[in-house]
Amino acid sequence: MFPRISAINPTDRADLLAAVAEFVTDPPAANHSNPSFPQVLVPGSDHPALEALAAAIRKNKPGLESLLDSSARFSSGASQECRGFRDGDGGVWIQEHGIRGGRGDQDVYRRPVFTANELPLEIRIGFHNEMAYLPDYPDVVMFFCEIAPPEGGETGIVQGRTVYDAMARDYPEFVRNLEEKGLVYYNFLAENEWKEKFGTDDRSQAELKASKLSKKLQWLDDGRVKVYHGPRPAIKQLKENSKTWFNNIGTSNPTTPNLRHLEYGDGTPLPLDALKASLAFMNDHQVPHKWKPGDVMVVNNHAVLHSRHPSKPPRRLLVSDFLSCKKSRL
Template sequence: MCCMCSYGYLYSTLLTVGFINDSEKVRKQGRIFISNYLSFTMPVESLFKEVEAPQQKNYKEIIFPRVLSPNPNGLPSSSPTLPLLTDAIKESKPWLESLLHQSGALLFRGFPLTTASDFNNVVEAFGFDELPYVGGAAPRTNVVGRVFTANESPPDQKIPFHHEMAQVPEYPSKLFFFCEVEPGTGGETPIVLSHIVYERMKEKHPEFVEKLEEHGLIYIRVLGEEDDPSSPIGRGWKSTFLTKDKSVAEERAAKLGMKLEWTEDGVKTIMGPIPAIKLDKTRERKIWFNSMVAAYTGWEDKRNDPVKAVTFGDGKPLPAHIIYDCLRILDEESVAIPWQKGDVLLIDNLAVLHSRRPFNPPRRILASLCK
């Protein structure tokens, strides 16, 4: 029986025997039971083996992140092949998604991936729809298929914690990262669970969080015409809106709820008010879904002042001491596993914030965004 059929069979069986029912009151319990059941019983041991990493964190029942490597006992030869991996992903997708839902991030390590094309095959094996990169700030270059470079800003610059494209209404639900070239030193991609950040901020700064929930945030960014690779937010307006036509850019900005104010050599974008705290409906918990710290501490270049890059939704400035306290909390709760060549990191963008530490070259991390 295939994985998807097993899921449907299990659910219908539990309904029949009365263990769960389809009422709104107990639907959550049924989903949780099935998710936990699948995570322990799906027959994927033929290829995937869960291993430990010293950097992992354990929050009650959440192991963050989960790390999967090849299981030598289930391999037909001495090492896995790329076709074997992609077939296993397709067959095991419900189980992998249940792990992702529980943990928020999956690291695949030790599999035979060496090129951008290999990575593209893995992304396509998951079958998630692609999300066009419209409205994002990072300079990126398409490599092959659905694969882009990660943020191309200079290696000495830190990229602060953020949910991908949290500053626009249409953001990816999942992110893939791939290590094509290991960093010389540094260059980790720290990740942190968003609901943990929310809980700690709510406990320490309740009035600030209440104001965020009431007013949201406004993001302001000035874009040049062309990309500026020296800036972590250096994506020009032509790349941001995937057009060279100002009228088309205005149409696409309007669909995002973004206002444009054209200047002599670029455009000022105003996004918001947009929520800074969201409800993760699938997990029924609040999340710290914003780019507040990233904007306030990192949106800096010759066109942009980071302190002016983000405000409360009513236009009032944010308190610096709370922003930097939030940054401290993010750092404390984060996990940073050093990259190894061939690593694939799958992130649930609703559950997890990510960042980038400075590094000494070489380093080449590729990315793919999914709806």
């Protein structure tokens, strides 16, 4: 069951966990086998002052970060201002990651806060680690619910090492190839699309702009361009000597190949049966969070994948991704 924190004032993990008094009424999914994931912290007051809560977070940064190492964390009804959780000297996570690679489907809300992916709400966004297709990806991703949808719209989360363990057991050759070859992510742009996207009709200028976004371009005879990232690692070593699923395979759709193009780092195709199995496993072992206004979710991007369920409008989440304040990555 999820803990309820009546006061956030301890200075280390042991004291923090000792402060647990009650539990909230939102248990994890019935088919989820790890009751300690995710960690949920709820302020004792229904309407805590933002300044006091931010001060408590800053004071207890080590304990809170230790909880984040291998899980995600919610803080329900905590605030009506997303920036308060990440701004200021001595905040929990203060070094912004930025927007390398572009955010074509997101609007700037107030830097460094953005709206979450603005693809139509009826579209399901599959499990992924944020910007795993880039060499420079965020350590931490924070979501804030401004408007909760009337139906659907849950954010699903799943632990990457759970996915890795299952796939390594059932599809060892697939996982071995992912570890040895990595992944290439790519899509195609028509001639008018790449000219608009890069703001030029000069191929050399387009290539220069693409390189600044860690993209490579391959010009095709029909006027289109293949835009790709990679090869990028698909499996990541966590600091506790375990491996985790770290990729955007979950955003692919084996029945609609042109939705997301993936291949091994050497250009060979991924096995369809293993792809489908990985998607099914993540879906079956996810913890879906049904949003309420004011909810905050903080995700360790190295260890946890997230997704978006389809929903009815309106739904508005704000997101900020940034580097851990620790010198070394989690």
